[in-house]
Amino acid sequence: MADEKSQTSQASAPVKSGFSRRKLLRRGSLAGLAAMIFGGGSVVAKQATEEGGSSFSDTVGTLFQDHYQKMSKEEIAEAIARIERQAKRDYGADIKVGNEPPIPGVVFGYALNVSKCKGVRKCVEACMAENNQSRDPQIQYIRVLELDQGGMELGLSNHYFDSETVPAKGKWYLPVQCHQCENPPCTNACPVGATWKEPDGVIVVDYNWCIGCRFCMAACPYWARRFNWADPKLSAEEINTDTHYLSNRPRYRGVVEKCTYCLQRTRKGRLPACLEACPTGARVFGNLLDPNSDIRYVLENKTVFRLKSDLGTDPKFWYFSD
Amino acid sequence: MKLISGKTRNNNPVRLAVLLALVGTASVGWFFGPLLSEALAKNPPGQEEVIKGLKARNNSVRGRINSGKTIEEAPGFKVKPRQPSMEFYPCDDCHDQDSMDKRVRILEEEHPKIKFEHGGGRFWCYDACHNPPDMNVLQGKWGDTIGFNESYKLCGDCHFERQKDWYFGGHGKRVGAFSDPKAIPLTYKEFLVKDREKIGTWQGERVLLNCTACHDPHSPSIKPYKLSPVPLVRSGLEKGSHEPHAAQPHLQIWDRLGKKH
Amino acid sequence: MLAFIIDSIKEMLRGGPKYHAWLGGLTLIILIGVYFYGQQLAHGMIVTGMSDQVSWGAYIANFTYLVGVAAAAVMLVIPAYIFDRKDVKEVVLLGECVAIAACIMCMTFVTVDLGRPERIWHMLPLLGKFNFPISLLAWDVVVLTVYLLLNLGILVYIVYTKYSGHEPNKKAYYPWVLLSVVWAFSIHTVTAFLLVSNVSRPFWHTAILAPRFLASAFTSGPALIILGLQVISMITEFKVKESVLRVVGLIVTVSLQINLFFLGVELFTEFYHSTEHVESATYLFMGEHGYHGLVPWIWSAITMNLIALVIMSTYKLRANQTLFNVACALAIVGVWIEKGMGLIIPGFIPTPLGEILEYSPSWAEIWISIAVWCIGFLIFTLLAKVVLAVELGRIKAPGANPGAAKTVAQAD
Numbered sequence: 001m002a003d004e005k006s007q008t009s010q011a012s013a014p015v016k017s018g019f020s021r022r023k024l025l026r027r028g029s030l031a032g033l034a035a036m037i038f039g040g041g042s043v044v045a046k047q048a049t050e051e052g053g054s055s056f057s058d059t060v061g062t063l064f065q066d067h068y069q070k071m072s073k074e075e076i077a078e079a080i081a082r083i084e085r086q087a088k089r090d091y092g093a094d095i096k097v098g099n100e101p102p103i104p105g106v107v108f109g110y111a112l113n114v115s116k117c118k119g120v121r122k123c124v125e126a127c128m129a130e131n132n133q134s135r136d137p138q139i140q141y142i143r144v145l146e147l148d149q150g151g152m153e154l155g156l157s158n159h160y161f162d163s164e165t166v167p168a169k170g171k172w173y174l175p176v177q178c179h180q181c182e183n184p185p186c187t188n189a190c191p192v193g194a195t196w197k198e199p200d201g202v203i204v205v206d207y208n209w210c211i212g213c214r215f216c217m218a219a220c221p222y223w224a225r226r227f228n229w230a231d232p233k234l235s236a237e238e239i240n241t242d243t244h245y246l247s248n249r250p251r252y253r254g255v256v257e258k259c260t261y262c263l264q265r266t267r268k269g270r271l272p273a274c275l276e277a278c279p280t281g282a283r284v285f286g287n288l289l290d291p292n293s294d295i296r297y298v299l300e301n302k303t304v305f306r307l308k309s310d311l312g313t314d315p316k317f318w319y320f321s322d
Numbered sequence: 323m324k325l326i327s328g329k330t331r332n333n334n335p336v337r338l339a340v341l342l343a344l345v346g347t348a349s350v351g352w353f354f355g356p357l358l359s360e361a362l363a364k365n366p367p368g369q370e371e372v373i374k375g376l377k378a379r380n381n382s383v384r385g386r387i388n389s390g391k392t393i394e395e396a397p398g399f400k401v402k403p404r405q406p407s408m409e410f411y412p413c414d415d416c417h418d419q420d421s422m423d424k425r426v427r428i429l430e431e432e433h434p435k436i437k438f439e440h441g442g443g444r445f446w447c448y449d450a451c452h453n454p455p456d457m458n459v460l461q462g463k464w465g466d467t468i469g470f471n472e473s474y475k476l477c478g479d480c481h482f483e484r485q486k487d488w489y490f491g492g493h494g495k496r497v498g499a500f501s502d503p504k505a506i507p508l509t510y511k512e513f514l515v516k517d518r519e520k521i522g523t524w525q526g527e528r529v530l531l532n533c534t535a536c537h538d539p540h541s542p543s544i545k546p547y548k549l550s551p552v553p554l555v556r557s558g559l560e561k562g563s564h565e566p567h568a569a570q571p572h573l574q575i576w577d578r579l580g581k582k583h
Numbered sequence: 584m585l586a587f588i589i590d591s592i593k594e595m596l597r598g599g600p601k602y603h604a605w606l607g608g609l610t611l612i613i614l615i616g617v618y619f620y621g622q623q624l625a626h627g628m629i630v631t632g633m634s635d636q637v638s639w640g641a642y643i644a645n646f647t648y649l650v651g652v653a654a655a656a657v658m659l660v661i662p663a664y665i666f667d668r669k670d671v672k673e674v675v676l677l678g679e680c681v682a683i684a685a686c687i688m689c690m691t692f693v694t695v696d697l698g699r700p701e702r703i704w705h706m707l708p709l710l711g712k713f714n715f716p717i718s719l720l721a722w723d724v725v726v727l728t729v730y731l732l733l734n735l736g737i738l739v740y741i742v743y744t745k746y747s748g749h750e751p752n753k754k755a756y757y758p759w760v761l762l763s764v765v766w767a768f769s770i771h772t773v774t775a776f777l778l779v780s781n782v783s784r785p786f787w788h789t790a791i792l793a794p795r796f797l798a799s800a801f802t803s804g805p806a807l808i809i810l811g812l813q814v815i816s817m818i819t820e821f822k823v824k825e826s827v828l829r830v831v832g833l834i835v836t837v838s839l840q841i842n843l844f845f846l847g848v849e850l851f852t853e854f855y856h857s858t859e860h861v862e863s864a865t866y867l868f869m870g871e872h873g874y875h876g877l878v879p880w881i882w883s884a885i886t887m888n889l890i891a892l893v894i895m896s897t898y899k900l901r902a903n904q905t906l907f908n909v910a911c912a913l914a915i916v917g918v919w920i921e922k923g924m925g926l927i928i929p930g931f932i933p934t935p936l937g938e939i940l941e942y943s944p945s946w947a948e949i950w951i952s953i954a955v956w957c958i959g960f961l962i963f964t965l966l967a968k969v970v971l972a973v974e975l976g977r978i979k980a981p982g983a984n985p986g987a988a989k990t991v992a993q994a995d
Contacts, residue, residue: 029596029603032610063701067712121550122506122513129513137557137629143936148572154937155862156572159553160561165546176936185782191720192705193712209712211705212628212698215720217638221783223936226635227698229556230627238511242518253627254698269525271498276522277513279503280544281495281536286524291389292397293524294491300388302492308935311782322487555940556634562874562941 055089058082067193068206068245079208080245087250093239097249100267102200108261109201109288109295110272111304111318112175116282119144119166119173126277127177130262131248132240134232141226141259142177142274176307177274178203178224178259179315186216186225195256201288201316202261204246212254221308222315225258261285288316373464387490396489399528402497402535403471411470413457422454439541451476451539477533488533495536497529498522503536508550587746590978595965601818605964609957616954619947620695628698630947636940637931641948642696644923645955648803649688650774651796651922653730655804656682657767658834664760670824671831674812676974679738680966681808682767686731688959695951719777726770733763738966746973747980771796784930786863789852795845796922801838802888803918805831806911811963813908821971832907835914836895842918843892846885866939867929874932876941881925887917 061082066075080097087095124142133139145154146161149170161168180202187195187203194209195216217225231253243249247263262272266285275283286293298304302320309315386392405411410433426446429436441450448454453461460468463479478485487493499515499522500506507513515521522529536544555561598606623630633640659678663671694700705711706724715721737759744751775793782788809831812823850868853861865871870878894900894910901907933939944952972978 029606029610032614067705070712118544118547119549120547122508124553125508125510125550126513128510130515135510138554140553143553145936148574150574151572153572153859154935155859155933157937159936159938162549162552166549167546185780188717189720189780191714191718191724192702193714193718194705209702209705210699211702213693213696213720214638214698215718215777217635218930219781219783221935223635223934223938227638228627229631229633230629238514240514252699256698265521266524269523270518270521271496271524273513273515276498276500276515277506278495279506279536279547281493281503284492286491297387297487297490298492301487301490313782322484322493555636556629558629559632559634559940562939 055085058085062086062208065208067209069193069196076245083245083249087239091234091239091250092236093241095239095241095243095249098242098244098264099246100244100263102198102202103267103269104199105287105289107199107201107288107316108180108266109286109299109316109318110180110261111284111295111298111302111320113280113282113284113322114172114174114319115321116280117144117173117175117278118280119146119161119168119171120279122277122279123175123274123283126273127259129238130240130265130273131260132232132234132238132243132250133226133257134228134230134234134251135238136233137229139226139228139232139257141224141257142175143223145174145176146171147174174307174319175274176222176224177317178220178261179222179307179313179317180261182314182316183312185219185221185311185313189215189219191215198246200267202263203258204260204263205256205258206246207249207251207255207257210255212256214256216256221311221313225256227256228253369464387486391490393486393489397491397528399489399530401471401474401530401532402501404473404532404534405470408470411458417457419455422448424448424454436540439543440539450480471532473539474533477537477539488530491528494533495531496522496524497531501531501535503531508548584743586980587743590746591969594969594972594978598968606961609961609964612950612957613954613961616951616957619950619954622947623695623951624700630945632943632945632948634940634942636934636938637928637942639696639927639931640942641923641944641952642692644927645952646689646692646696647774647778647796647927648919648922649685649692649959650727650771651800651918652804652807653682653685653689653727654767654771654797655800656685656734656808657764658801658805658831659808660760660764662830664757665764668826668830670826673974674823674827676738676741676970677812677815677967678808679734680963680970681804681811682734683731683738683966684959684963686727686734687962688955689727690731691955691958692952695955719773719780722773723770723777726766726773730763730766730770733759733766737763738970742970742973746978768797771800778926778930781930783935784863785860786930787926789849791845791848791852795842795849798838798842798845799918799922802835802842803915803922805834805838806914809835809911810908810915815967815971819971820975828907832895832901832911835911836892836901839888839892839895839914843888846888862933862937863929866932867925871933872939874939874941876943877924877929880920884917884920884925887913888921891917 061078065071065079068076071079076099080099083097084095087093121144124140124144127133127141128135128139131141133141143159145157145159146168147153147157149172152174157174161171167173180197182197182201184197184203187197190210191213192209192211194211195203195205197203212227214227217227228251232251234250239250240248242264244260244264244267247260251257262270262274266272272283272285275285284294284298286295288295288299290296298320299318302322304318304320306315306318410416424446429438445451451460453459453467456467458470460470460473460476462468462476468476474485474488478488484493495501495503499520533539619630631640656678659671659675662668663675694703697703706713706721708715713721715725737756740756741751772793775796778784778787779789779792809828812828812831815821816823849864853864857865862871866874867877867881869875891910891913894906895914901910928942932941969978
């Protein structure tokens, strides 16, 4: 060891004037490294603590929460309790997070009458109110396209139409939201399996499992998914307190969300918010497996088409005309 | 035969005429008797049977939906009663048999709110819908009376295709949180439904809105709507100012033909 | 082993004022990046310029480019070990250093791109839920991790044996080296498949994307190595032979030619009869509906690549060392623009619903990206310092024969 020490000290051959500078720089870089680790760690910890509010155990519990499909009933109940407490801290609202399972023998389907849609956008607004979407930055699950009559060139569509009244002359309207595909590209993309297809056909996201890589957003052919670029902003009066773990309970920054056919309503036999809001009655919803349902009538008797059906996504959202 | 005057008359022509008359009557009776008795034996088909026969033919050709069902076999439903919300009901408060004015005119005094824009001049109040003897009900095509709460049956007399859709759920709305289509809010601030029991159902009992909930029977066409707000881009970013579609509408092929492009 | 680690760390921190200034400067930029990343953690990804419309930006663009650089480090391995060129063998370890640094940069870029980085443990197979083999991102994680471990293993083994004064046992490392060559192709193909698998993006959903990735990777990666080796030659005692630069330059030349051929193939396929599917390409090359943010970038990139191609393909021009270096620099920048701005961003413009929202990175994104690049440079510097020290015999195990560690390079 001794000769090595002398060798190394020979190799470095310090000059008296340069010695302190070198040592300072060396120490500086070490300090910098430490600052990086400590600073980064503390910021993450701060963020994690703020997420859970003042309760440390809630933060830790949320941080190490398992995937929804792997949790036991008790674990889900605990997770729900944490979410409810957190909503109280974040928004001051008493929400109720349900966990209704899919109704057996039910697969949801949705149809939209493009002859009737006048581009009013009330469906978009109702969805925002029902599903606790962030107001700023604004998240809207439904995007209404204004197209020129005579074609369906989406590249020529106008998403920001703002005429005096609708329908505007020479235009027709195509609202697009998550089509709940039977062969979804998004669920294949997710590296952690945070999004999957439920037995009632709805594609859901576990907001506590999503890592925010946004690969699913790149994969979706209908531009149906939204990302929380910042903490969602909602006021307590605006919160819909009737929520479901997999659909409209308050979400977090950095996770992906999308239309879930209003699971909090439809799994209790009620209609989605967009359908109720439509003044023209253009929307039809129901159970595809029930031969007497409205949706089955439309699909079997009307001229029906699907968007981008050439991509093999097999969506459960149809468009029809009278 | 010997007549009183002592002259003798020949009886053969009289006898021949009587014989021919008897034979004629017998033949007529022979040929037409059975038919006559048949006709007299049965009643002629009444109105209900003729209508039923016509409806049967309609059902077999165009009245069935693709699954083979007819309107009568549509899933059961209830309709939200309309009468309670009618402003001038009961109508015979003003209308009685004697004050029937069947002239075509502008109703300035009587029903100033009614702008009649239905039918393109093909009919007037009492021709197609309203029932002069009893103005508290409507009249159907066959003179049958239809209450205001079932006024959808009247609409279906002419708009049968649409009625078929309505019966099976492809048209119209169910009763729910926003059952007055004219009173649906514009922005999310008013859209929150706090009373969850008000929300309509896709399962269970079907309660539909009558046609008149959306279509004013005197001016049924859907009027233009006011828009809800334009979507925002992510806060902190700006949408480019190029929106060519609003400024220059996409030219159709027939506009482009002959033009240099 | 412990002595090796201690000596390596000492070596990493030892050097002249310029060396420490370099390390200090890199650290300073990294700290600036850490500050901005802290902003990102505090406020969310709203500090970036990304949107729901363009949901991947500078981070994934740089990631795509750097996977190519990591893969291209293998370009030194092939002549060194498979064609047994002694001159290239001297620098092959530096290539491994490049690969390791690039791999770490890739992983860092993906991590800073995550919306919830504290949930990265969700990717672990048993504790979390690893959606392998159906998710391409899961594949990417696997292949990158294995590639990093392969390169680290080979590097540590060879350097350690040399440090100990022995010759590395060919039987021990050669199979792993071969594997790393194959694996290098796989990492970049998997990254290409990450994009190709999205049927929603017709700009990416083309079979030629993976070959284009490899061609552009083998253009820019070796070019980067050429410049890096010359820098090392200039500032250290380690001298890189001309022949090494020539053979790597040949790789750059051929790859440039193939790269431009592929570009031509793409342009024909897209523009012979424009469909709605080529709106992204139209936006990129010519602008669409009044939006033309990327047009000057892509044409500059193509021009740079063309100039580089002309210089590298013409013997007279390539013989001039300055032009040679200029060509390499042009190739690096040109491919960086082409792969980042010319591939990732246009995939999102227009959106699948036809909307065009342009993207430009925010200052936070730019500083974080530069900081991650500096992390890579820092790692490369530290690793190369140790490798060179061992190669030149400056550090060796106690009691090791001082002459055995010296390489052939010293003998001229």
